[in-house]
Amino acid sequence: MKRGLFVLILFVVSVTKVFSQIEYNRFSVEGLGGITMAFTDASNNNISYMFGGAFHYNTSPFSFFSLDIQSGQLKGGLEGNKRQFANSYSSYSATYNLGLGDLLNISANTLHRKTNDLYFGAGVTLIKNNVKEVVPFEYSTSDGTFTEGVNFKGTEFVFPLQVGLNVKYRTKTEKTPFAVNLHYQFNLSFSDSLDGYEGSPGNKKNDLYSTIWLGVKYFFGPTSIYYRTPR
Template sequence: MIPNLLKTISVSLFFVLITGSIFAQSNYFKLSYGFGVGANRSYTDVVKGGTGYTAYGVFDVHVTPFVTAGLEAQYGMVQGGDIVTDPHNRQFINKYTAVSANVKFMLGEVLRYERSDFLYNIRGLYVGIGVGVINNKMDDIVRYKPSWAAYDPGFGPFPGKDKSLNLVTPVNLGFNYFINDGYGYMRYIINFNVQSNITYGEGLDGYDDPSRNFENYSPDIYNTYTIGFRYMFGNIKVYRKTL
């Protein structure tokens, strides 16, 4: 009788474990694409940065629901300086395009978010990093000081290129808010993102002045502050946790 009882308990435990494992899994779509817009801020060799705009498109592969690898393309305008107020009368407007590959890692991958509503709600918080190329094109730039400049009027030209290619490293901090479709699948994402783009070279502001004349020790950077939308699609994959 005891062996039969032990057998019954063992089968029951096995059934519970299997059932629990099944209910702890969820399905998700492996791909997504999206777009977004926002403002940017430049930090370059001119004394004061400026505010511009950025629009982007993305395509991601979801390694898991909370780990992605993908491509991002940007178009926008970065500007800085002011011909009147800048100490050297420098000013630039860069109509740029950029393409980068990146990875993002969300908190949901490591959090046991089923334990609280707060953890569940922040599971889409992420960090990311990538590498890419930025194509700089000066739409407007001051190469010669104006004749009315307070110091050294008519000086120039300021060295640099109106068109250039530079490597760029985008560093991301953001949040994905997931919305389910009518079948209960994660299908739509509203995205909020802050991205710091570190460029290598002197193309972002178009100025490449000798460091003996101008402070020129830090890489040129522009930060973007965007809101976007994503749509998940493609083949369905099983995930180990409930979504």
Template sequence: MTISAIAFCSIVKAQPAYNYSKVDFGIAGAITKPFTDEQSADYKPSGLVNVTYNQTPFINYVAELQAGELTGKSVYSNVNKRDFNTRFATAALRGQLQAGQFLNYYNSRFLNAIKNLYVSSGVGAIYTRSTVNSIAFQNNQYRTVTGRPSDYALFIPARLGYEFKIYNSDQEPFIKIDLGYQFNYVFGDSLDGNKSGNSNDVFNQFSVGVKFAVPGIAIYKRPI
């Protein structure tokens, strides 16, 4: 029994452990562009906050809040025109899978470089409130009509990104720089305040964010 105990302890000591934080808190900025019934739209800024639960360093679950602005206008003709300005807010939950979860990256410079590449998707809800100006030529004069419709809808986010990890003196990732592109399919048709047309609205985003590890240690079996 003594020999077995010594052997067991030797095996345990031979297995190194690598630490990481279970939870990250993050902030980000993005530029957002809608694709709606209006033919012309611009990129506008939005802000995000998120909390990430790390099941492993490379399997993550993200809860995220966002607020921003969407704008666009129609270019149908010189007679009838329409423009919109939409304030929006979203709440979303995403699962995120990084390449490092299934790559043996520690023996390859190339694989080590791409281990932080990730894909992500989930579900979210969006609230919009739009200021809409419609200009039409009626009764030999131009007439401007302003409306402020609001609406709720679900959306599906699909995200591709890369996470630069910054390590502390113990080789634990404690800051992460997140670069991403996200496509959002909305189950609705009112991002521009206009429920018309034959297809639902979408909006896309390019974002840059930073995440900070919340104190609390978890153990991983491989170098991070």
């Protein structure tokens, strides 16, 4: 009996030495705000604003699924330019974000935690365009004179690629009630309609845009234990 108890204690001690434990919440919500940058046929002065919110399902302390809603503006062109527009959009995204902490077995000291909480991800976005303030642009070719540029409303899918960093606040008991999130997202469009212009004759480049935001995350809900081999 004593020998069995000794073996059990030895096993528990050895497992404790082999694995460290990180407790984390399964859910988090985020409020966010930042800027947009449009890369379209209407160049110059292409920085505007966005804000929104997100809900996350955390698959580990470092990785998460995200559903977010954004509202903002894409714009380009200057007064007197050949092309000028403003697109008051709203978007709905679903993404998966993989944290480096799930890929790298990095020491959990304070300095290296920042590396653990770097993440990158991809997904799909439904964007609702409301393109207005479009200045008609006239151009001539061998086939005649044409005018492009139209105000319109429409919906399309874009594909976000993103990278970010969660700067987590930890209590003395290693709880993480909230985090500050710095996030960059590059959005691939498969159309040329984000700005209301088709572009120059023979243009085959699609419109693109990116967003940079600062957010605050609040963690809540049931907790899980994440096991990892310490270094």
